Amino acid sequence: MKRVALLGMPNTGKSTFFNRITGASARVGNWPGMTVELMTAKLLIGSSMVEFIDLPGIYDLPGLSEDEKVVERFLENMPLDLLIVVVNTTQIERQLGLLLQLRQLQLPTLVVLNMADEAQQFGVKVDIERLSKSLGMSMVSISAKYGQGYPAFHQEIQKLLADSTPSTVQGLPHFLSHEELAPQVDALVKQSVEVPLQLSPTLTHKLDRIFLHHWFGLPIFFFIMYLLFQGIFLLGTPLQDGMEWILSAFKESYLAPVVADLPKALQGLLLDGIYDGVGTVATFIPMILLFFLFMTVVEDSGYLSRAAFLMDVLMSKMGLDGRSFVMILMGFGCNVPALMGTRVMQSHRLRLLSMLVIPFALCSARLQVFLFFIATLFKPDQAPLVLLSLYIASFAAAFGTAYLFKGKFSNNEPFILEIPPYRLPTVRHMFLRSWLELQHFIGRASNFIVVGVILVWVLTHFPPAADPASAETLAGRLGNFLAPIFEPIGIEAQLVIALMFGFVAKEIVVGALAVIYGLNDSHLTQAIVQHVDWVQAYSFMLFTLLYSPCLSTVATIRQESQNLQFTVLSCCGRLGWRGEYVLCFIKVLAG
Amino acid sequence: MSSTSLAQLKPGQIGIITNLDIEEGLYRRLLATGLRIGKPIEMLRSIFSHGPLHVRIGMTEIMLRRTEAQNIKVTITS
Numbered sequence: 001m002k003r004v005a006l007l008g009m010p011n012t013g014k015s016t017f018f019n020r021i022t023g024a025s026a027r028v029g030n031w032p033g034m035t036v037e038l039m040t041a042k043l044l045i046g047s048s049m050v051e052f053i054d055l056p057g058i059y060d061l062p063g064l065s066e067d068e069k070v071v072e073r074f075l076e077n078m079p080l081d082l083l084i085v086v087v088n089t090t091q092i093e094r095q096l097g098l099l100l101q102l103r104q105l106q107l108p109t110l111v112v113l114n115m116a117d118e119a120q121q122f123g124v125k126v127d128i129e130r131l132s133k134s135l136g137m138s139m140v141s142i143s144a145k146y147g148q149g150y151p152a153f154h155q156e157i158q159k160l161l162a163d164s165t166p167s168t169v170q171g172l173p174h175f176l177s178h179e180e181l182a183p184q185v186d187a188l189v190k191q192s193v194e195v196p197l198q199l200s201p202t203l204t205h206k207l208d209r210i211f212l213h214h215w216f217g218l219p220i221f222f223f224i225m226y227l228l229f230q231g232i233f234l235l236g237t238p239l240q241d242g243m244e245w246i247l248s249a250f251k252e253s254y255l256a257p258v259v260a261d262l263p264k265a266l267q268g269l270l271l272d273g274i275y276d277g278v279g280t281v282a283t284f285i286p287m288i289l290l291f292f293l294f295m296t297v298v299e300d301s302g303y304l305s306r307a308a309f310l311m312d313v314l315m316s317k318m319g320l321d322g323r324s325f326v327m328i329l330m331g332f333g334c335n336v337p338a339l340m341g342t343r344v345m346q347s348h349r350l351r352l353l354s355m356l357v358i359p360f361a362l363c364s365a366r367l368q369v370f371l372f373f374i375a376t377l378f379k380p381d382q383a384p385l386v387l388l389s390l391y392i393a394s395f396a397a398a399f400g401t402a403y404l405f406k407g408k409f410s411n412n413e414p415f416i417l418e419i420p421p422y423r424l425p426t427v428r429h430m431f432l433r434s435w436l437e438l439q440h441f442i443g444r445a446s447n448f449i450v451v452g453v454i455l456v457w458v459l460t461h462f463p464p465a466a467d468p469a470s471a472e473t474l475a476g477r478l479g480n481f482l483a484p485i486f487e488p489i490g491i492e493a494q495l496v497i498a499l500m501f502g503f504v505a506k507e508i509v510v511g512a513l514a515v516i517y518g519l520n521d522s523h524l525t526q527a528i529v530q531h532v533d534w535v536q537a538y539s540f541m542l543f544t545l546l547y548s549p550c551l552s553t554v555a556t557i558r559q560e561s562q563n564l565q566f567t568v569l570s571c572c573g574r575l576g577w578r579g580e581y582v583l584c585f586i587k588v589l590a591g
Numbered sequence: 592m593s594s595t596s597l598a599q600l601k602p603g604q605i606g607i608i609t610n611l612d613i614e615e616g617l618y619r620r621l622l623a624t625g626l627r628i629g630k631p632i633e634m635l636r637s638i639f640s641h642g643p644l645h646v647r648i649g650m651t652e653i654m655l656r657r658t659e660a661q662n663i664k665v666t667i668t669s
Binding site: 009059060064090091093094097098122124177178179182195205208212214217305308309310312313316322346414415416417418419420421 | 613614616617619620621622623624625627635636638639641642643645648649650651652653654655656658659
């Protein structure tokens with residue numbers, strides 16, 4: 001199989017391009033020996049199978065940040081048939097430096113001049129033929145976003161791969177610095193690039209006057225976030241109800257008759273265990289999809305880097321920076337990729353401090369638990385506010401932790417960040433991104449959920465003589481054993497079992513509840529209303545937010561920090577918060 | 592034409608970079624974003640009196656902190 005790697009600076013639309021050529025076939029692949037996960041996809045080009053690898057965005061070689069080191073190690077060790085370098089045409093002036101550094105590798109290279117649409121809009125013109133000749137590299141111009149220029153790209157790549165042989169770099173060269181390359185870059189620009197001297201005031205500048213306003217910028221940001229959560233509820237709730245109805249109808253009319261001849265216990269395991277458990281989790285798919293759709297809009301529109309700009313003053317007070325804030329926001333999707341995202345930071349201490357706070361971000365798995373309780377126990381008009389309060393708690397815990405530990409991880413990493421122009425996200429990319437994210441969510445969840453709900457079912461139904469989920473079952477005994485710890489904070493024994501499984505993956509919690517109470521969705525809601533009041537539910541939600549992150553997150557922290565002591569700290573550091581929280585709660589109850 | 596630091600530029604003002612007195616890591620990162628001696632740089636805005644700065648070099652807009660901007664010397668042209 002042939003191998004092609006994609007490379008480029010951040011904000012060149014490299015991932016959009018990757019998604020465009022590979023469609024929904026992309027997967028996150030593990031690279032043995034490199035301890036990194038990279039997006040890969042296999043495609044048929046001409047008559048040969050080709051593996052595409054999306055490398056992280058880099059500014060410079062040799063590498064300073066972990067991301068850049070990953071790219072260096074990859075280039076050094078992996079034989080490649082072709083290197084595709086994605087360049088933002090609008091900013092070609094400053095991206096030629098990296099291109100010249102990569103030319104030192106002497107690998108077969110195809111340069112993709114992306115964002116042809118924006119370049120035209122800004123009046124940047126490139127003489128492709130001339131530049132390609134001067135550089136000695138093949139070059140095509142495309143717009144990844146609008147899908148323009150692909151026939152030429154496919155023609156070119158087929159030609160380049162037709163009789164290619166994989167080549168490995170014979171030891172990395174001594175890369176020339178951007179400074180040393182400056183005269184060469186200037187000459188190339190002078191010869192084949194035309195940049196307007198004066199920029200006409202663009203829509204971006206007008207929008208920035210509002211969104212980055214001295215006083216209104218931050219309130220607008222919080223208002224947008226509030227609208228986002230309102231939107232998720234407003235659109236998601238009816239979809240979720242629909243899902244519930246379909247799943248329960250399917251169970252009654254198709255599944256129940258099919259398994260009717262099986263022994264009673266097996267029937268229970270299949271229907272009330274696996275089907276109800278997994279089904280309850282499945283009803284959250286529309287909500288999670290909506291969440292990712294909205295987040296993709298915030299990210300692709302260019303607003304996310306503005307949020308980092310606005311929040312930097314506050315973040316710097318806690319020893320973090322605007323990027324850490326963006327990572328926390330990413331963590332609202334899933335903590336795992338957010339933790340990996342800290343690789344863009346150069347200072348190890350800043351990375352560690354960011355990794356310490358990211359697991360407090362209210363991820364989609366926890367969101368699903370909260371949505372369930374909120375929809376069950378709070379009035380519709382209270383629901384978004386309750387959720388917002390949990391997001392605030394999540395931020396408070398993250399910021400508080402950073403504030404407490406900033407001395408231990410003090411750093412003076414300078415912070416610079418690119419502010420891209422505002423862009424209209426394309427519907428195609430929004431759905432593709434959300435679909436990939438959703439796949440990850442389901443992939444992660446399904447591994448754990450099936451095993452998890454079976455275990456919960458066994459615990460709540462053995463010994464067979466006892467009433468399901470009663471005090472005499474294994475689960476009941478375990479719950480009672482732990483009761484002295486959890487009763488003071490108002491969490492009853494049944495919920496304790498769910499929490500225990502939540503350590504493995506938060507996705508299991510709701511599925512576990514469905515099994516524990518032995519009911520499907522609509523009945524489960526009623527059972528919860530009978531068993532749990534809103535104070536207990538809120539307590540349970542706060543606990544879910546603050547107790548240990550899920551196993552995948554813990555494993556990622558271990559892998560990314562390469563430090564066991566730190567991993568233990570990041571799990572146990574939370575103990576302090578739990579202590580505080582228990583005390584507060586007892587005070588509230590007593591008062 | 593007066594010499595000052597980037598942090599002193601007012602929104603809308605453009606300066607030519609004359610000196611970069613910063614550590615290696617940041618220096619290399621700034622070069623990669625197109626910021627180097629002799630290039631014009633425009634101040635777009637800053638957040639609060641002590642917040643980060645939003646500047647433009649060529650077709651690239653970046654934000655950076657005031658502490659770093661104080662070590663970037665410019666000659667004001669407009």
